[in-house]
Amino acid sequence: MQIIKAENVSKNYGDLKALSGLSLEVNEGSAFALLGPNGAGKTTFVRSLLGLTRCSGNIQLQGLDVFNKKARLGLAYLPEKFNFFSYYSVEGVLAFYGKMQGLDGSQLDESIAKALDALNITELRKKKMDKLSKGQVQRTGLANLLMGDNKILILDEPFSGLDPIGIKDLKVLINKLKAEGRTIFINSHILSEMEQICDQVAILNKGNCLVQGSLSEVKGSKSLEDAFYDLVKGDEK
Amino acid sequence: MRRFQLLLFNTIQKEFRSKTLVLITIITVAVILLINAGLNFLSKEVLSQMGQEGAAQGTTMALIFIISKFTSLLAIIFGVNCIKSDIETNVSPLLMSFPISRFEYLAARILGSWIIIMSYYLFSVVIAQILLSSSIGSIVGGPHLLGAMFYTALSNLIVIMISAFLGLNMPKIMALLMTSIVTIIVTGSNMFLKGKEWAEMTADLDFFPIVALGFHTFFPRMGIIDDIGRNILLQKEIDLNIAIELGHFGLTTALFFFVFYYLFNRREI
Structure with a gap:
């Protein structure tokens, strides 16, 4: 079952296309990595997913529109720079x-x-x-x-600000949560860590989804870093 | 409902720690103590002219007037901050990731600020009453004070809503100033058109009367509500239809809130 489903999502900030007809599907119980260079539209997509920003197209969480508060039942979100009162x-x-x-x-x-x-x-x-x-x-x-x-965990750049011990602890934690059957959606550009914890991957560049699939499908015989580099560089050309 | 209550309590916790609230409460208590000391000092002289009870009543009215003004000031400051501070500290995306609607969030922040403001008002009035009553040896004021407080509460609710709305759309200082200006314009329009028939209001319409009529018709009539409260406090006759005024206030406040909600709902967080 798809717990996150985005169809033809577009978002412009003035002349800048942050997302351009993006479609994504995340299966329940998977660890999904949304990868991309800076400015690829990753954070815009996460914000759209949480209903923090409006965009054209259709995004559903647990089968409900993201602006329906019930879609966020059983969801936990960790922003890049966590802050509280x-x-x-x-x-x-x-x-x-x-x-x-x-x-x-x-x-x-x-x-x-x-x-x-x-x-x-x-x-x-x-x-x-x-x-x-x-x-x-x-x-x-x-x-x-x-x-x-929580059934869905959305993590925006979770490794930022953590020391090596923290990074190792977080990887163990994510693998434990994955084993418990929770869906984990991670937005990151630290490819080496993502390769160790995620089983589904999508690579964004300039608001477009270049590729989406299982980790093995996306990287093939290369490392994730090489596959990412080739795809993004190829898209730039 | 439980999440709304949590957010409401969170708002009260947040505002309760405000340094402005502490400062204004200290100033208020100091003013009350000063006026009470002055009353004690002058009581013999004043007593001979207007009687001790009359002096105490007059002082109570003056104190409540001062407290009301401080309350309005706090309402503006708290209103501007209640949502703006969440956005500035980047806490709003976190709060919005919970299963709460923007309607609930907005209502919890406004209601929470209003509860704090009214707690300050109630605390200050009670302190003033206790001190003055103990100075005079008998209880000053009466049930009419509760009536006056009810109208002050209504008036401050709309002040919080206006300042919260403006706070989201402009810098803090500008929002504080603009709320004061809007409050003055609305109150002025209400006083200008108070008690007039529709035909009288629409006769000889010029630029300023049109603006006044617009505010008087579509905006909650803070000036009228304050005026009713003042008359109740001074135990004067009220020459307005209170039911119509309250009905208009309720309807326009709801309208203002829904416009605010509509715009907030479309906003990026």
Whole structure:
């Protein structure tokens, strides 16, 4: 079943074509990587997917129009630069997310403890957001993804701001979430990491989808980096 | 509904920490204490002219007038910030990724700011009443104060909505200024056309009377609502049809909110 379906999506910012007739399909339970160079339209697509921006065409989440709030039930989103109200503690942020996802009481407490543990930030529990380092803030954002039984996780450049330990931890976490059957949609340009965690790939350039398919179909016998380079450079020519 | 409540509580938490709120509350309490001390000091002299209770009543009215003005100022500041700050800190995309509609988001932010503003107003009025009553030895004011507070609450709700709307469309300082200007224009138009029949309003229409008529007809009549509240406070007779005025206020406020929502819904977050 396709959990994300985009048909002929276009978006212009003045004369600039951010997305040009883009069509994508993401299967339930897959780890999908949306790849592309800077300015390819990746973030615009993620924003369209969340109903943050209007574009022509049709985008459906869980079979519903993205502007229908029910389409976002069981969805968790991590922006590139996670930020939340500075006066919230790490625990407070997780509690807010958990409650928004319908958790309460002991279920909420349990989820908070698990999420803190999974991201190795239990000792930061009571720390306020404005007292955290960049990496700790990003880990808190990642912990939010674990609050509630989210079916779709949308991650926008999740590796940015993480140190090598954080990157390794995140890869383990994503693989664990994938094994649990969750759909993971990642927007990134760090190809080496994507090759290790994703099973479906789409490559964008200048708002167009150059290729979409399983990782093995897209890269063939090459590395993902080489396949990406050849496709994007070929498109530029 | 649960998510709306969460967002409403989040708004109250956010605004409750405002330094402006703390500062204005401190100034208000200082003004109340100062006026109360002045009243105590002058009480013997004033007592001989207008009676101790009369002096206390007069002081209460003056204090509530001052508190109302501070409340309006807070309403403008909070209104401008309530949605704008989410956008500036880039928190809005996160909030919008939850299963809440933009309608709920907008309503929660406006209602939350309004609750905080009215809590400040209620707190200040109660403090003033307690201090003045203890100075005078008997309870000053009465149930009419509640009536006046109701109208102040209505008036501030629309001030918050206007400033939130303007705050989204212009820089903060400009939005603060523009809200004050719009408030003055609407209030002025209401006072200019207050109690006039339609035929009288539309006779000899020039540029300014047309503008005034436009605001008076299609905008919530803040000036009239404030005027009713003031008359209730001063226990004066009200020469307006309150039901019609409240009906007009309700209808135009709903209209303003839906226009605001329509534009906000089309906006990039």
